[in-house]
Amino acid sequence: MIKLNFKSGFITIIGRPNVGKSTLLNHIIGEKISIISDKPQTTRNKIQFIHTTENSQMIFVDTPGIHKPKNKLGEFMNKEVSLALADMDVLVWVIDDSMEIGPGDSKILQRLEGINIPKILVINKIDKLSNENISKLVDKFKKRHDFKFIVPISAQRGRNVDTLLESIESLLPEGPKYYPEDMITDQQERIIVAEIVREKTLKYLDQEIPHGIAVETTMMKERKDKDIIDIHSTIYCEKDSHKGIIIGKDGRKLKGIGKSAREDIERFLDIKVNLQLWVKVNKNWREKENLVKRMGYKR
Known part of the structure; x- marks a missing residue:
């Protein structure tokens, strides 16, 4: 049954890598579901987030950052962006505090025309800009495209995010509540757990192995006494030399990854977690379509 004047719809989020899309979505839903890293292209799958209020339900579709593909994984990520643009009710394009409209932004502007x-x-990131520069950016993009709204925000601090949500709601059609009101994502727990481990791995590895890793949750089993869950996850890398870097001297890096990931997973699942990590080599998996699909990057 559709509530009178209730609005609902699907909103796609696009933008260049590292502009803060995942930070924004995590702030909106109040949970850390989408991976956050200072390394570009960390969001690999299209992920749905659900934000429900008394008057509306917004289903956000997070997408990988738009970039030029270099391998099968890159091709998959760009395909996800194209699919996310179809059958949406509202499109939200996130840019950062860069003052110039670069080649990447120009390409996105061209795509928006159709x-x-x-x-x-x-x-985004207006906490790094003066009011004068914010106004200059608004004027630049107004001249390039007819946007319904231009909303300056700071996703990190939550500044003006409410204004953004009000703007989105005003553009949604009347419709049903597609998901239960307490549901915040359509992703399986195993996928979210794997993403948390991958985020921590990227953080601990710094610039050493930026993208040649994937994580698979191989087991999640709650113990009979219901007060702890055992989780086994495997970190895949592309080269034998990478395995030693991930593990670190005396296993210190892997221990750090595990401790930090376990804390976030416990907050997400609201239960004590016994997390066991393994590192395996799967050479050049990003170049092999069947391995890209095996790692979970498929429709």
């Missing part, structure tokens, strides 16, 4: 849905431009 998309006939309402569009909102979000200028």
Whole structure:
């Protein structure tokens, strides 16, 4: 049954890598579901987030950052972006505090011309900009495209995020509540756990192995006394030399990854976690379509 005047719809989030899309979505839903890292292209799958209020339900579709593909994984990520643009009710384009409209932004602007849905431009990281520069950015993009709204925000601090949500809601059609009101994502727990481990691995490895890793949750089993869950996860890397780097001297890096990931997983699952990590080599998996699919990057 559709509530009178209740609004609902699907909102796709696009943008260049590292502009803060995942930070924004995590802030909106109040949970850390999408991987956050200072390394580009960390969001690999299209992920749905659900934000429900008394008057509306917004289903956000997070996408990988738009980039030029270099391998089968990159091709998959760009395909996900194209699929996410289809059958949406609102498009939200997130940019950062860069003052110039670069080649990447120009390509996105070209793609937007052929998309006939309402569009909102979000200028993120405004805590790094003066009011004068914010106004300059708004004017630059107003001249390039007819956006329904241009909303400057700071996703990290939550500044103006409420204004953004009000703008999105105003563009949604009346519709049903697609998901239960307490549901915040359609992703399976195993996938979220794997993403948390991958995030911590990227953090601890710094620049050593930026993208040649994937994580698979191989087991999740709650103990009979119901007060702890055992989780086994495997970190895959592409080279034998990478395995030693991930493990670290005397296993210190792997222990650090495990401790930090366990703490976040416990907060997400709201239960004590016994996390066991393994590291395995799967050479050049990003170049092999069947391995990309095996790692979970498939429709």
